[in-house]
Amino acid sequence: MKLRKINKCPICRSDKIRKIGKIKNHLKEIDNKFDLMKCESCLHRFISKFPSQAVLINLYKTDSPLVFGGTNHEVDQKKKFINNGFKNVPVQNDHWIFKYVNINNGRFFEIGPGLCRLYKTFLSKGWSCQGLEPRSFVKIKGIKKTFNEIKNDNDIVAAFDVLEHVENPIEILKKINKKMKKNGQIFLTFPHSESFKSKILKERWQMVVPLAHLHFFSGKSTDIMLKKAGFRTVVIKDFSFVEVRRLFRNLIKLPFLILKDIFKFKFKNITNRLFEFYLNFLDLIKGDQLKVVAIKI
Ligand SMILES: [Zn+2]
Known part of the structure; x- marks a missing residue:
């Protein structure tokens, strides 16, 4: 596989980048092959070499173990999803984004809808919905496999746990931006490079799994990336998967x-x-x- 060595911060373009450590992996093919890097300027973290986006898309399409950072729990959920079908997907009316969504109805576009809970919630609220999911297991109305099939003028866009997987998050955000109405809202989640787990565990942090995760964002790198792609940041908040x-x-x-x-x-x-x-x-x-x-x- 062709990999490109990263010599500058992929977000702020600073050359003040430093190696944190060599990344171990249970797959021999990628064990000790990547370093975890940190940008001293915007605190973004990333792996030392990237494949091209075309190669990445292909790895996801074929369910390659190289991009499979997922847990057994995720595999179970996916099986359940395939067996039970879309009609048994539960809606999620208490999803955090509804605290911020500022219109009652419109066009919703989700990238990587995964198990489609949020997608179904918007559908059930009467929104016109589109989804982008290159993996083949999702076959639901409005869900497309390529970006070109997505219609313009979206009011709300959600991309949860997406940007850490792509070669160039700024490019993806620019493409999304073109598909949105002015003043439309975008909602994102991704791994946090300035968290205690990231700082203490370094390259052993469970989010550091090449080639599934290429990027780990700081508040600063998030803000820079959004600005470059034509967005104004409204909220950046850390959260934890740990249940109290x-x-x-x-x-x-x-x-x-x-x-x-x-x-x-x-x-x-x-x-x-x-x-x-x-x-x-x-x-x-x-x-x-x-x-x-x-x-x-
Ligand atoms: Zn940077």
């Missing part, structure tokens, strides 16, 4: 588990457990994901 209730339950169990480890002389387990708890606790303070709202200017 679950973490609390783990805290209650922790002393018992540690006692068990002591009896079994598994002392390494104890440090691992305490470290994991500490990381998850920190993630609630500065989460390893960002949610973003911006407006087309």
